[in-house]
Amino acid sequence: AQSVSQHNHHVILSEAASLELGCNYSYGGTVNLFWYVQYPGQHLQLLLKYFSGDPLVKGIKGFEAEFIKSKFSFNLRKPSVQWSDTAEYFCAVNARSGGYQKVTFGTGTKLQVIP
Amino acid sequence: NAGVTQTPKFQVLKTGQSMTLQCAQDMNHNSMYWYRQDPGMGLRLIYYSASEGTTDKGEVPNGYNVSRLNKREFSLRLESAAPSQTSVYFCASSVPGLVNTEAFFGQGTRLTVV
Numbered sequence: 001a002q003s004v005s006q007h008n009h010h011v012i013l014s015e016a017a018s019l020e021l022g023c024n025y026s027y028g029g030t031v032n033l034f035w036y037v038q039y040p041g042q043h044l045q046l047l048l049k050y051f052s053g054d055p056l057v058k059g060i061k062g063f064e065a066e067f068i069k070s071k072f073s074f075n076l077r078k079p080s081v082q083w084s085d086t087a088e089y090f091c092a093v094n095a096r097s098g099g100y101q102k103v104t105f106g107t108g109t110k111l112q113v114i115p
Numbered sequence: 116n117a118g119v120t121q122t123p124k125f126q127v128l129k130t131g132q133s134m135t136l137q138c139a140q141d142m143n144h145n146s147m148y149w150y151r152q153d154p155g156m157g158l159r160l161i162y163y164s165a166s167e168g169t170t171d172k173g174e175v176p177n178g179y180n181v182s183r184l185n186k187r188e189f190s191l192r193l194e195s196a197a198p199s200q201t202s203v204y205f206c207a208s209s210v211p212g213l214v215n216t217e218a219f220f221g222q223g224t225r226l227t228v229v
Binding site: 006009032034042043044045046049090092094102103104105106107108 | 150158
């Protein structure tokens with residue numbers, strides 16, 4: 001069964017600091033990878049996605065993620081965070097399971113940016 | 116487009132009561148999902164439906180039933196609510212396949228069981 005691990009549960013950064021959130025997945029076949037963001041009180045929104053091609057994916061609001069197939073990783077990065085980036089971030093994998101496509105989420109990382 | 120619509124947005128139930136959470140999507144997606152979100156546990160899949168007429172259990176199906184009424188609608192039913200089912204519930208939908216398969220989420224239902 002596919003699974004997703006996010007190692008950082010709660011991250012606190014000052015504005016302008018650099019961000020890297022870890023995500024590892026376990027699945028041997030072809031996967032699609034996603035990062036979603038959930039701002040306080042809101043639903044999940046797509047931040048970026050990887051399907052194929054360039055393993056360095058750029059998303060909205062200056063976020064990017066790098067797919068490293070050999071490490072089964074898809075870490076999220078941002079060079080300089082802002083207070084408005086305070087949110088919870090979820091890594092997700094979409095892969096075939098039991099004959100169907102299924103999306104599996106990590107447990108999330110809460111990011112708190114201090115002005 | 117409305118996207119994914121969930122009703123109700125908030126609900127308080129007494130232990131033992133039943134209720135149905137409704138979800139509808141207007142994007143012609145085949146796959147639909149119900150997740151629950153709890154602090155520190157992320158999103159856990161309750162049930163999913165790969166297509167109309169099919170449903171499968173996810174990680175935490177106990178205490179829930181689902182119905183895929185048609186391609187648009189996927190409802191989640193709690194037959195006898197328990198305090199452990201206090202959570203935020205999200206419905207999602209996606210296009211199956213390996214192209215353009217991001218999930219789209221509803222606004223969530225905050226359920227409290229007392």
